[in-house]
Amino acid sequence: MLFPEVGVAQSKNDSLNRYYHKIANESSDTNKLFLAFEFYENFRKRDVKKETEVHRQVSILRNISFIQEKFGLLSESENTIVDALKMLSILKDNDSIKVDTEGALNISLGRLARKKEDYKSAINHYDKALILSRDDATITMINTNKAYLYYRLKDYNVATEKYEVVLQKYLASNDSIRIARALNYLGMSLAKQKVPGALEKIEEALTIRKQVNSDLGIFDSYYNLSEYYRDRNNNKKAVYYINEALKIAIANNNLDLKYNALSSLMKLDKNTYIREFAFLVDSITSVKRDIENQYAEKKYTTDKQKALAQKRGQEAEEYKKQRTIYLLVALLIIVLSIGTYFLLKSRHKKNNIVQIYKTETRISKKVHDEVANDIYFLMNKLQSGEVDSIDVLDDLEQLYFKARDISRENNDINTKDNFEETLKFLLLNYRSVHTEVITRGLHKIDWKSISENKKTAAYRVLQELMTNMKKYSEANAVVVRFEQGNNKLIITYKDNGVGTSLKKSNGLTNAENRIHTVGGTIIFESKPTEGFKSVITI
Incomplete structure (x- = not known):
């Protein structure tokens, strides 16, 4: 169900609105989608109180959500839909457009939850949409989606019941594509229950799809036939059908379908396809990351322009004063905590007094060079009397970050309990508006089989x-x-990043020494403008 198109402006913007509305709903061209996103963001309002503005703003949010979904930003898209639902609460309950729109928005939330594999939430959203839907086509479409969700939840009895109902609906309307889809998953639901006749339904669906030349449907049938035979330990036929599916994906140059097919092939023959599969994963990840980065940059620019247009009020000034106080308190606590930590540690570990002395000296020097000098400079600035509160706030914030970083660098590492989360927290802590940090394969490592010394070395080097x-x-x-x-x-x-001509700094030398200490190796690769790479083996 598409959202009704509503103009975001008059006269000269009407044609642009129709153009971008079509792009948001139908196009997959990244550049055009970015233009549409900027167009709608410029007309978006965060606070709407008049009923006359609601339809227009909800339409804008709907189109923004479509674009975010196409970029793979499912959580962003979900949040935008929630904002649209909040705006609808202004309208009266008997408003017919409100009812239709609320139903459409819940369908979108169901679809987004399904893509995130949150199947139970998806069912809840579709149930809400069912209550609000009035036409048979929409109701049948929702029930079809619910049948698939129950199939994914492995509730094959319920999935079978629902697919049998929707199949009769599609047979009555003579809709070949939907008949084939219902037959396909009805057959799979029966197959999972080992009910006779399941294979015939899956094969019948494939025949229909070939007759109507539905490549995506044919891929789906081949994929399910491979799963059918894999469940029955018929590896030869399972490989045959997934190879047929892969041919369809390659012919259509569809990365997502190739990903699914190769992933299935890996389960059947791990050695043959693993290299190509890994390359494909990197390609998909790269494309999605580029889109996310571009989206974040566009959104940041738009939000920044709107923020600069707002005046600073008395309330904002009061908030900044409170923030200044909080930063000072936090800074003092962190500095005192660092001193207390190492004082207590020195008392309890007499046998390591030399090493502790070196550590304390290093940290004291770092606190003096990076924090104490800045505090002294800030005190002089405050005593001068000619200071800007915003400048002071910025200086304090930088002091806070420096002190916090020193604290983090010297904390004990928990290598015993849930080391995966400890490492993930470390890496994602470096994520920012300007830098995206991505981890791959972290959850697949058996950390219990790795010694504490090696885990500590890996943590410190990273x-x-x-x-x-x-x-x-x-x-x-x-x-x-x-x-x-x-x-x-x-x-x-x-x-x-910008890369460098490799000349080992103290940091890189320390990293090398740590890895060698635990019997490992570390390799550095970098050239100016070509980024930086390191491979650690322990």
Whole structure:
């Protein structure tokens, strides 16, 4: 169900609105979608109180949500739909457009939840849409989607019942494409229950799809036939049908379908296709990341322009004063905590007094150079009396970040309980508006099989690499890949920063020494303008 098109402006903008509305709903051209996104963001209002504005603004949000969904930004799209639903609450309950629109928005939420594999939430949204829907076609479409969700939840009895109902609806309307889809998944639901006659329904669906030349449908049938035979341990036929599916995906140059087919092939023959599959995963990830980065940049620019147009009021000034106080308190607590931590540690570990002295000296010097000097400079600035509150706030914020970073660099590492989450928290902590941090394979590592010394070394070296990236590289994308095999842990770090002619700094030397200490190796690769790469093997 498409949302009714409503003009966002009069006269000269009407034709643009129709043009961008069509792009949001039908186009897959990234550049055109970005133009449409900017167009609608410029007319978007965060606070709508008049009923006359609601239809227009909800239409804008609907189109923005479509674009976000096409970019793969499912959570962003979901939040935009929720904003639209909140706006609808202004309208009266008997408003017919409100009812239709609320139903359409819940269908969108159901679709987004399905793509996120949150099948139970998707069913809840579709149930809400069913209550609001009035035409048979929409009701049948919703029930078809619910049948698929129950299939994904492995509730094959309910899925079978629902597919039998919708199949009769589609047979009555003589809709071949939908008849084939219902037959296909009805057959799969029966097959999962080992009911006789299931295979005939799946094959009948394939025949119909071939008759109407539905490539996507044919792919779906081949894919399900492969799964059917895989469930019955007939590896030969399973491989045959998934190869047929792969041919369809390649002919249509559809990366998502190729991903699904190759993923299935990996389960059947891991050695033959693993290299091509890995390359494909990287390609899809790269495309999606580029779109996300462009989207974030466009959104940031639009929001920044709107923020600059607003005047600073008394309330904002009061907030900044409170924030200044909080930052001062936080700064003092962090500095005191660092001193207290190392004082207590020195008392309890007499046998390591030399090492502790070196550590304390290093940290004291860092606190003095990076924090104390800045505090003294700030005190002089405050005593001068000619200061801007915003400048002071910025200085304090920088002080807070420096002190916080020193604290994090020297905290004990929990290598025993849930080390995966500890490592993930470290890496994602370096994510920002300007830098995207992506991890690959972290959840697949058996951390219990890795010694605490090696986990500590991996943590500290990654911390060193991420800190260097933040300070020097100007990278907007960082990928950290984890692999395990032959009793080795391999960590590959790569960013797209400015790169460097390799000349080992203290940080890189420390990283090298840490890895050598635990019997591992570390390789650095970098050239100016070509990013930085490091491969750690322990």
